[in-house]
Amino acid sequence: MKAKISLILPIISVLVLLLLMPLVLKNYHLNILTEIIIFALYAVSYNLLLGYAGLLSFGHAMFFGLAAFVTGIAIIHLKGIGMITAIFLGVFSAFLAGVVIGSLLLRHKGSYFALLTLAFNALFYAVATKWHSVTGGDDGLNVPRPELNVIFAKIPVETVPQFYYFTLIVLGIVILFVWFFTRTAMGKTVLLMRENEERMKFIGYSTNLSRLILFIFTGTLAGLAGAFYTLHFRFVSISAISVEMTTVVLLMTFVGGTRTFWGPILGVFVYIILQNYLSDITDRWPLFMGLIFVFMVLFIPGGLSGFIMDMKERVAKKREVALEGNQL
Amino acid sequence: MTAYLEIRDVHKDFSGLQVLTGINLAIREGERHALIGPNGAGKTTLFNIISGKYRPSSGSIIFRGQEIAGKPPHVINRIGMARSFQITNVFHELTVFENVMAGVRSRAGLRYNFFRRPEANSYLVQKVEDILKNVGLLDVKDIPASALSYGQQRALELGIALSTEPEIILLDEPTAGMTREETEQAIKLIDRVTKGRTLIIIEHDMDVVFSLADIISVLHYGTIIASDVPEKIRTDQRVKDAYLGEG
Ligand SMILES: Nc1ncnc2c1ncn2[C@@H]1O[C@H](COP(=O)(O)OP(=O)(O)O)[C@@H](O)[C@H]1O
Ligand SMILES: [Mg+2]
Numbered sequence: 001m002k003a004k005i006s007l008i009l010p011i012i013s014v015l016v017l018l019l020l021m022p023l024v025l026k027n028y029h030l031n032i033l034t035e036i037i038i039f040a041l042y043a044v045s046y047n048l049l050l051g052y053a054g055l056l057s058f059g060h061a062m063f064f065g066l067a068a069f070v071t072g073i074a075i076i077h078l079k080g081i082g083m084i085t086a087i088f089l090g091v092f093s094a095f096l097a098g099v100v101i102g103s104l105l106l107r108h109k110g111s112y113f114a115l116l117t118l119a120f121n122a123l124f125y126a127v128a129t130k131w132h133s134v135t136g137g138d139d140g141l142n143v144p145r146p147e148l149n150v151i152f153a154k155i156p157v158e159t160v161p162q163f164y165y166f167t168l169i170v171l172g173i174v175i176l177f178v179w180f181f182t183r184t185a186m187g188k189t190v191l192l193m194r195e196n197e198e199r200m201k202f203i204g205y206s207t208n209l210s211r212l213i214l215f216i217f218t219g220t221l222a223g224l225a226g227a228f229y230t231l232h233f234r235f236v237s238i239s240a241i242s243v244e245m246t247t248v249v250l251l252m253t254f255v256g257g258t259r260t261f262w263g264p265i266l267g268v269f270v271y272i273i274l275q276n277y278l279s280d281i282t283d284r285w286p287l288f289m290g291l292i293f294v295f296m297v298l299f300i301p302g303g304l305s306g307f308i309m310d311m312k313e314r315v316a317k318k319r320e321v322a323l324e325g326n327q328l
Numbered sequence: 329m330t331a332y333l334e335i336r337d338v339h340k341d342f343s344g345l346q347v348l349t350g351i352n353l354a355i356r357e358g359e360r361h362a363l364i365g366p367n368g369a370g371k372t373t374l375f376n377i378i379s380g381k382y383r384p385s386s387g388s389i390i391f392r393g394q395e396i397a398g399k400p401p402h403v404i405n406r407i408g409m410a411r412s413f414q415i416t417n418v419f420h421e422l423t424v425f426e427n428v429m430a431g432v433r434s435r436a437g438l439r440y441n442f443f444r445r446p447e448a449n450s451y452l453v454q455k456v457e458d459i460l461k462n463v464g465l466l467d468v469k470d471i472p473a474s475a476l477s478y479g480q481q482r483a484l485e486l487g488i489a490l491s492t493e494p495e496i497i498l499l500d501e502p503t504a505g506m507t508r509e510e511t512e513q514a515i516k517l518i519d520r521v522t523k524g525r526t527l528i529i530i531e532h533d534m535d536v537v538f539s540l541a542d543i544i545s546v547l548h549y550g551t552i553i554a555s556d557v558p559e560k561i562r563t564d565q566r567v568k569d570a571y572l573g574e575g
Contacts (some may be wrong), residue, residue: 195419
């Protein structure tokens with residue numbers, strides 16, 4: 001019971017805090033927070049691969065970018081399309097890409113796997129660049145935000161706070177589900193993949209099927225983040241599907257730390273805030289971001305969450321020692 | 329009793345190196361079968377083929393009426409076979425409990441489920457704890473497998489093999505690296521926890537082998553040179569020449 005309260009209390013406090021944010025924050029900051037929530041889902045899905053399954057992928061942006069484009073293109077070309085249909089089409093395309101690419105990558109491990117994901121991402125990027133008439137190429141696409149109709153009610157999502165709430169509620173629920181997922185049978189199976197892919201076969205698990213399911217699931221989640229990305233910025237360009245978009249999520253996840261569920265979310269928060277702050281004060285912000293990451297990788301390899309967990313453990317140990325001292 | 333696991337003329341070569349050259353073996357249900365033979369004889373390779381890790385170069389393996397040669401390990405496991413490994417092969421960063429739960433829930437069909445939490449199922453939890461109690465690891469169930477002592481890791485290796493409730497269990501040198509005393513303890517444990525199952529065990533300690541096994545097979549340079557009850561094996565001239573005489 002105690003453990004449950006200590007888990008649920010922080011989650012509820014964060015949720016309440018996020019729900020109150022539009023009362024305190026100006027639109028500029030609320031926009032940043034919306035972006036943080038979108039990237040939080042993207043990073044959480046990436047960490048299921050990196051932290052939970054131990055699979056280093058350089059191709060996560062293909063799912064994110066594909067859904068971002070499909071959502072945008074659907075809105076532009078299908079007259080009168082609703083928000084839910086547009087999101088669904090984007091997510092569904094990422095799902096299909098997960099099925100196809102997942103099937104092709106089943107048997108590959110380690111650096112081979114990483115290189116193949118990179119190659120696929122490059123392929124997607126090349127197609128998006130060449131297919132200028134549909135994707136807009138370098139210029140990108142301006143994407144109006146369609147109407148959100150739930151059953152018979154029209155829910156307004158035009159203003160910044162409105163879209164913030166929409167994002168928070170939908171993606172918040174999905175992120176909570178992913179957290180729940182990590183404790184379900186399949187979530188635990190993902191850990192077996194990281195710990196010992198050989199051994200799990202001999203207790204009845206198909207590693208191919210496990211890998212495929214995980215790939216489809218994480219791809220679909222990244223797709224949902226991608227669909228919201230287009231809706232949020234009302235714009236999508238080839239940068240959404242570029243390899244940089246994968247390295248960004250890799251960095252965010254790494255900065256936050258891969259060993260906890262919330263680490264990547266913290267990573268996204270720090271990354272985006274830092275990026276906004278630095279880009280306000282200097283044009284050379286990428287240089288400073290780079291330096292900060294080099295420092296982090298060298299000195300805090302467990303990421304921010306790893307660092308926090310270490311500190312917590314140390315404090316707990318000290319307290320124990322102090323208690324024992326008192327008893328003696 | 330009829331043959332329950334039948335190995336027919338199994339060959340294996342690794343890019344030219346002939347490791348198994350025609351293995352024939354019939355194992356009856358409930359039998360305790362010991363596989364002995366000098367290092368490099370091909371014992372582990374035979375286990376690897378029976379359990380699906382490798383495909384045989386030729387030959388056939390019938391288990392419970394089904395051809396299993398060349399089938400993947402997870403399929404063979406679900407037909408009712410489990411194995412342990414000569415070199416400890418566990419889920420290192422997971423707790424002892426989670427290590428055994430992995431097999432218990434697999435057996436219950438909770439492998440890829442997105443909605444059910446195995447830990448919330450008291451029936452499965454009870455099963456895991458029963459197995460841990462059986463192999464003497466209940467006290468350390470919440471520590472990571474990597475923090476176990478060597479002997480405890482060997483016990484966990486056994487626990488994982490038992491976790492899918494196999495009908496037949498293959499143990500590859502479960503007492504490797506143990507002292508005499510530890511070996512005796514371990515064998516008592518193995519004898520107890522594998523009651524009612526068919527057992528094939530690779531073991532080097534001859535006293536253990538002769539006291540535990542119903543049938544002993546001797547593998548020498550890729551073939552079975554003798555397969556019989558312990559008394560016969562003890563007096564078999566070929567076995568003496570090939571193997572027992574050395575030690
Ligand atoms: N995967 C493999 N590739 C090449 N050679 C192997 C492989 N596995 C085993 N061998 C060889 O097969 C022979 C038998 O090995 P093994 O089955 O481990 O013997 P045992 O378990 O009886 O000591 C050894 O010469 C070993 O080097
Ligand atoms: Mg061996």
